[in-house]
Amino acid sequence: MEGTPANEQIASPRRAPSQQRSRERVERMLAAASALIAEQGSDAMRMGEVAERAGVSIGSLYQFFPDKRAIVWALAERYTVESQACISAALQDVTDAEGLGQAFSELVDIYYRLFLAEPVMRDIWSGTQADKALRRLELADSRANAEFLGAVLKRLRPGVDPVSLETTAFLVWQMGEAAMRLAISVGRQEGDRLVAAYKRMALRELLAE
Amino acid sequence: MEGTPANEQIASPRRAPSQQRSRERVERMLAAASALIAEQGSDAMRMGEVAERAGVSIGSLYQFFPDKRAIVWALAERYTVESQACISAALQDVTDAEGLGQAFSELVDIYYRLFLAEPVMRDIWSGTQADKALRRLELADSRANAEFLGAVLKRLRPGVDPVSLETTAFLVWQMGEAAMRLAISVGRQEGDRLVAAYKRMALRELLAE
DNA sequence: TTGCAAATGTGATAAACCCTCACATTTGCA
DNA sequence: TGCAAATGTGAGGGTTTATCACATTTGCAA
Numbered sequence: 001m002e003g004t005p006a007n008e009q010i011a012s013p014r015r016a017p018s019q020q021r022s023r024e025r026v027e028r029m030l031a032a033a034s035a036l037i038a039e040q041g042s043d044a045m046r047m048g049e050v051a052e053r054a055g056v057s058i059g060s061l062y063q064f065f066p067d068k069r070a071i072v073w074a075l076a077e078r079y080t081v082e083s084q085a086c087i088s089a090a091l092q093d094v095t096d097a098e099g100l101g102q103a104f105s106e107l108v109d110i111y112y113r114l115f116l117a118e119p120v121m122r123d124i125w126s127g128t129q130a131d132k133a134l135r136r137l138e139l140a141d142s143r144a145n146a147e148f149l150g151a152v153l154k155r156l157r158p159g160v161d162p163v164s165l166e167t168t169a170f171l172v173w174q175m176g177e178a179a180m181r182l183a184i185s186v187g188r189q190e191g192d193r194l195v196a197a198y199k200r201m202a203l204r205e206l207l208a209e
Numbered sequence: 210m211e212g213t214p215a216n217e218q219i220a221s222p223r224r225a226p227s228q229q230r231s232r233e234r235v236e237r238m239l240a241a242a243s244a245l246i247a248e249q250g251s252d253a254m255r256m257g258e259v260a261e262r263a264g265v266s267i268g269s270l271y272q273f274f275p276d277k278r279a280i281v282w283a284l285a286e287r288y289t290v291e292s293q294a295c296i297s298a299a300l301q302d303v304t305d306a307e308g309l310g311q312a313f314s315e316l317v318d319i320y321y322r323l324f325l326a327e328p329v330m331r332d333i334w335s336g337t338q339a340d341k342a343l344r345r346l347e348l349a350d351s352r353a354n355a356e357f358l359g360a361v362l363k364r365l366r367p368g369v370d371p372v373s374l375e376t377t378a379f380l381v382w383q384m385g386e387a388a389m390r391l392a393i394s395v396g397r398q399e400g401d402r403l404v405a406a407y408k409r410m411a412l413r414e415l416l417a418e
Numbered sequence: 419t420t421g422c423a424a425a426t427g428t429g430a431t432a433a434a435c436c437c438t439c440a441c442a443t444t445t446g447c448a
Numbered sequence: 449t450g451c452a453a454a455t456g457t458g459a460g461g462g463t464t465t466a467t468c469a470c471a472t473t474t475g476c477a478a
Binding site for chain 4: 228230255256257267268270271275276277
């Protein structure tokens with residue numbers, strides 16, 4: 001970021017659009033940003049270009065987004081909300097080991113396909129590490145998702161130390177995200193093998209004892 | 210990066226220092242960069258500041274480093290070379306399962322301590338995902354390290370499909386790096402638990418069957 | 419020693435970018 | 449109808465990366 005002293009604080013909030021007109025324009029801004037990220041990555045995305053493509057002035061852009069990262073953040077949050085619902089639904093009704101194996105396996109496949117198909121998501125979660133605010137969002141997201149998994153584990157293995165199970169769930173989940181990132185950054189064939197290997201490894205851990 | 214059309218190519222090479230004088234100056238530049246990264250992170254590192262702290266002009270900096278990323282890259286490469294020797298040594302003489310368990314466990318501990326102690330390394334490998342050149346370096350590094358691990362596995366389990374073992378080794382290694390990054394970005398206590406959990410999980414996979 | 423090409427050193431400056439701000443326009447509503 | 453709040457605009461400030469024409473130093477052959 002330029003024009004600002006290196007500041008890792010989360011960006012100060014801006015007014016939310018309250019009128020129909022502005023809500024539509026914000027939608028256009030996000031759509032433009034999304035398209036540009038898909039084309040060239042969020043790093044190469046230029047604020048001026050986003051504004052131009054959305055058909056608004058640069059000033060309007062900054063009316064609703066305090067800075068560049070906020071746009072990426074907004075897009076990332078949408079994916080987050082969407083996927084959390086999906087994950088919660090998949091794991092909610094698991095009651096036995098077999099069910100867990102089934103649900104987890106499907107979840108991994110869905111995530112993998114999502115990563116392969118959505119260049120925006122891929123780019124955002126890759127750039128994640130460099131941006132403190134995004135990293136926090138991802139960690140919070142991952143924690144939330146891991147909790148669903150942890151809850152299942154606690155149900156399945158009531159005798160085991162809950163903290164240990166939570167740690168396992170969190171780790172397995174984060175490993176999964178790392179495996180996805182790895183898989184999509186190598187060739188498709190090797191990627192498939194890596195995802196399959198991760199699935200085996202994770203299930204072995206989840207169903208252990 | 211500003212002042213350049215978004216270009217993901219690897220930076221064009223510059224003349225390497227051939228005289229004693231310039232070699233010392235390059236050393237000073239890297240030292241200055243290292244100190245600044247430790248203080249504020251590589252993103253906040255300013256080229257002007259590096260030059261000033263190294264006691265050289267901005268022009269001299271660009272004489273030996275084509276761009277900002279090249280400096281980070283040069284530092285990263287040093288860590289890479291250093292750690293590869295260490296890893297190779299640790300895994301070279303492993304001949305049985307027990308030896309693997311021992312060596313792997315120690316290696317993880319060493320890496321974890323290194324990450325905790327070296328803010329520069331931490332910063333560089335965190336920012337890795339955003340920079341294509343760095344990501345390639347990390348992947349190549351990880352592949353090389355995984356090969357040592359893969360070689361051990363092939364020795365230990367001669368009957369198993371070698372490709373499968375290589376995939377396992379690569380995955381386990383990458384999971385390890387991800388686990389480290391995760392561990393250092395949460396509190397110390399949870400970090401320790403996560404590293405321990407990773408160790409268990411990885412060993413279970415490595416020594417399976 | 420001298421002369422000279424190659425290596426090295428310098429900093430003003432170009433170029434690109436993010437973001438602000440003073441001012442204009444539109445909207446919702448009393 | 450009138451007016452305050454919301455929204456819209458884009459030139460320009462400020463910061464940063466990177467270049468380049470020119471100055472200085474070094475190594476070495478004559």
